[in-house]
Amino acid sequence: MEVQQTMRMLVTGGAGFIGANFVHQTLREHPEYEVTVLDALTYAGNPASLAPVRDDIEFVHGSVADADVVDRLVGRCDVVVHFAAESHNDNSLRDPAPFLTTNVVGTFTLLEAVRRHGARYHHISTDEVYGDLELDDPAKFTPETPYNPSSPYSSTKAGSDLLVRAWVRSFGIHATLSNCSNNYGPYQHVEKFIPRQVTNVLSGLRPKLYGAGENVRDWIHVDDHNSAVHAILDRGRSGETYLIGADGEKNNREVLALVLELTGQPADAFDSVTDRAGHDLRYAIDATKLRTELGWTPRYTEFREGLAATIDWYRENEAWWRPLKDGVEAAYAAQGQ
Numbered sequence: 001m002e003v004q005q006t007m008r009m010l011v012t013g014g015a016g017f018i019g020a021n022f023v024h025q026t027l028r029e030h031p032e033y034e035v036t037v038l039d040a041l042t043y044a045g046n047p048a049s050l051a052p053v054r055d056d057i058e059f060v061h062g063s064v065a066d067a068d069v070v071d072r073l074v075g076r077c078d079v080v081v082h083f084a085a086e087s088h089n090d091n092s093l094r095d096p097a098p099f100l101t102t103n104v105v106g107t108f109t110l111l112e113a114v115r116r117h118g119a120r121y122h123h124i125s126t127d128e129v130y131g132d133l134e135l136d137d138p139a140k141f142t143p144e145t146p147y148n149p150s151s152p153y154s155s156t157k158a159g160s161d162l163l164v165r166a167w168v169r170s171f172g173i174h175a176t177l178s179n180c181s182n183n184y185g186p187y188q189h190v191e192k193f194i195p196r197q198v199t200n201v202l203s204g205l206r207p208k209l210y211g212a213g214e215n216v217r218d219w220i221h222v223d224d225h226n227s228a229v230h231a232i233l234d235r236g237r238s239g240e241t242y243l244i245g246a247d248g249e250k251n252n253r254e255v256l257a258l259v260l261e262l263t264g265q266p267a268d269a270f271d272s273v274t275d276r277a278g279h280d281l282r283y284a285i286d287a288t289k290l291r292t293e294l295g296w297t298p299r300y301t302e303f304r305e306g307l308a309a310t311i312d313w314y315r316e317n318e319a320w321w322r323p324l325k326d327g328v329e330a331a332y333a334a335q336g337q
């Protein structure tokens with residue numbers, strides 16, 4: 001019988017949306033890992049998202065920008081998967097400062113610890129580093145697309161990606177990067193588009209569409225994002241960037257129409273509100289490298305089904321999102337959104 005060696009994995013941002021789903025998937029499907037989560041529990045971090053696995057992981061409350069705690073944890077890990085970030089574009093327009101500290105200084109702090117201790121590092125990033133595409137452009141983002149970020153959020157993510165690439169080239173750290181499109185699924189903060197609209201309907205509020213709603217996002221289920229990250233951890237080549245996407249392009253109007261249909265609302269039961277400043281028009285991912293080189297395929301190919309299951313999750317888990325809702329809506333209302 002083959003005995004599998006246990007590897008110690010540090011997951012930063014594991015109390016956030018994608019990180020928490022990653023921890024759940026890792027414990028379910030990858031028993032070779034022992035998981036430690038490092039999370040600062042900002043407004044976006046929720047210990048309740050880890051409650052089902054609380055006894056199976058180590059949880060450390062702290063910041064990725066804290067060099068002492070990072071050095072101690074990276075020093076006793078084999079693998080670091082870095083999800084922690086300030087992640088919301090609208091917040092980055094209100095106050096960019098924490099985006100610099102967490103996304104840039106936090107990544108720098110991790111990279112220095114990885115350099116000292118020799119851990120394997122995987123960097124989670126976004127397709128937004130590439131800027132946006134025209135609606136009628138047949139092109140999609142590829143790993144060769146030049147960086148051209150639009151918002152304080154995406155520019156700090158781009159900066160953090162460039163730090164990783166420089167640490168690979170200059171110091172030879174063992175690192176991979178992934179840039180993924182828009183995720184949906186359980187445990188996503190109610191500030192984000194799909195959870196905001198779903199929880200608005202569940203609260204008797206009208207959904208809010210920015211501008212004309214023509215902006216296109218390339219939706220992927222969070223479990224598909226995370227299975228791609230595991231494929232990269234298992235089989236990715238050091239120093240390489242993999243784009244993660246599942247051919248899920250839809251404009252915001254279409255997504256909102258589905259939310260309204262699946263929740264039994266009339267098709268016109270929403271408000272058009274002030275558009276986002278600098279609003280990126282379209283994102284689209286070409287994931288050929290991930291599919292051909294690593295043999296990855298998505299499981300959630302029917303957006304309608306994945307969205308219906310996500311709506312059910314918000315229906316059944318009101319205790320998880322209700323405490324966040326009023327504060328988020330008050331902040332949006334203050335800026336006419």
Ligand code: NAD
Pocket residue numbers: 012013014015016017018019038039040041042043044045046062063064065082083084085086087088101102106124125126127157179180181182183184188189
């Ligand atoms: P999120 O905002 O839901 O979660 C972020 C987590 O990081 C929270 O638990 C928060 O407490 C934690 N955190 C914030 N600052 C920290 C700090 N200084 N130290 C330690 N922990 C800190 O974000 P998300 O949507 O889960 O995104 C996770 C990662 O995936 C981010 O790097 C984001 O850029 C990337 N990403 C997100 C999407 C998406 O659609 N949500 C798409 C592509 C890439």
Ligand code: TDX
Pocket residue numbers: 087088089090125126127128181182183191192193194196208209210211213215216217252276
């Ligand atoms: O109320 C809303 N109404 C609306 O029309 C909100 C909150 C958003 N929108 C629009 C803006 C975008 O075109 O919906 C689209 C999606 O918005 P967000 O959920 O804020 O996502 P986005 O800005 O596309 O960024 C997301 O995907 C890439 C994540 O938040 C990022 O972390 C990730 O990098």
